[in-house]
Amino acid sequence: MIQDTGRLAVVTGAAGTMGSAITRQLVTDGHRVVAVDLQEAALNDLAAQAPDRIVPLALDITDAAAVEAAWASTTAAEGPVQILVNNAGILSNNKAAATTLEEWRAIMAVNLDAPFILSRLALADMRAAGWGRIVNICSLSMKTGGLTAGTAYATSKGGLGVLTFSLARETAAQSITVNGIAPGYVLTPMVTEQLTEAQRQAQLRDIPVGRFCSAEEVAHCVSYLASERAGFITGEIVDMNGGMLMD
Numbered sequence: 001m002i003q004d005t006g007r008l009a010v011v012t013g014a015a016g017t018m019g020s021a022i023t024r025q026l027v028t029d030g031h032r033v034v035a036v037d038l039q040e041a042a043l044n045d046l047a048a049q050a051p052d053r054i055v056p057l058a059l060d061i062t063d064a065a066a067v068e069a070a071w072a073s074t075t076a077a078e079g080p081v082q083i084l085v086n087n088a089g090i091l092s093n094n095k096a097a098a099t100t101l102e103e104w105r106a107i108m109a110v111n112l113d114a115p116f117i118l119s120r121l122a123l124a125d126m127r128a129a130g131w132g133r134i135v136n137i138c139s140l141s142m143k144t145g146g147l148t149a150g151t152a153y154a155t156s157k158g159g160l161g162v163l164t165f166s167l168a169r170e171t172a173a174q175s176i177t178v179n180g181i182a183p184g185y186v187l188t189p190m191v192t193e194q195l196t197e198a199q200r201q202a203q204l205r206d207i208p209v210g211r212f213c214s215a216e217e218v219a220h221c222v223s224y225l226a227s228e229r230a231g232f233i234t235g236e237i238v239d240m241n242g243g244m245l246m247d
């Protein structure tokens with residue numbers, strides 16, 4: 001019987017709606033989770049739900065030196081990371097004409113550079129352990145060009161999708177899988193606060209299943225992709241869009 005529980009996971013954006021659902025699901029699966037986010041108070045609240053299983057780590061994932069230092073001290077204390085969920089992301093709905101270079105770079109730093117920095121660190125642990133799972137939270141916008149999402153956001157998620165393919169190909173023979181999930185509209189503040197009521201109603205009309213995705217449904221998909229059972233799936237982007245786009 002191959003071990004499929006009790007591994008060490010890192011989840012970024014763990015204080016957010018999807019990140020906290022993913023963290024709770026991985027804990028339910030029997031793993032320990034290093035929960036990374038900028039929001040220290042929210043991380044501490046999350047960790048209080050399972051103090052022996054959740055290690056809160058307040059960190060700006062765009063600060064490569066800080067990430068490397070935190071990775072070294074955390075793995076020295078907790079052991080090698082075998083599951084990495086690149087979930088942290090920031091949204092802008094600005095299309096190209098309204099996107100400043102500063103905004104473009106800020107979005108790339110969180111949505112694309114940080115997953116690259118973290119994946120490089122994680123892969124060293126995973127190779128040494130002989131097993132690993134990376135799950136990247138992409139977006140439907142990478143395939144549609146962004147129905148409501150802006151240019152920098154959609155482009156960053158497209159880059160994250162190709163990073164997924166590239167790392168999956170590089171690591172396929174090493175018992176490491178690298179996959180992505182491309183959610184459509186998930187019921188989170190990104191949807192409830194950053195879309196107008198008219199946009200929300202229009203999106204609902206366009207979702208064949210007739211509702212938004214829940215954060216827990218995304219967490220269930222992460223749970224599967226992070227498991228031993230998903231070992232033959234690599235370089236896959238799982239669509240979770242309620243039938244909006246079938247390809």
Ligand SMILES: NC(=O)c1ccc[n+]([C@@H]2O[C@H](COP(=O)([O-])OP(=O)(O)OC[C@H]3O[C@@H](n4cnc5c(N)ncnc54)[C@H](O)[C@@H]3O)[C@@H](O)[C@H]2O)c1
Pocket residue numbers: 012013014015016017018019036037038039059060061062087088089090091110137138139140182183184185186187188189190191
């Ligand atoms: N909500 C949706 O409908 C939807 C759809 C498709 C994809 N996504 C993606 O899912 C992921 C999670 O989205 P969410 O809706 O839960 O968002 P959220 O805003 O609730 O959570 C994102 C978290 O990332 C953290 N974060 C941002 N920048 C950071 C940094 N520099 N360092 C560390 N942490 C940082 C934030 O503090 C926040 O807690 C994102 O990558 C998002 O792009 C969301």
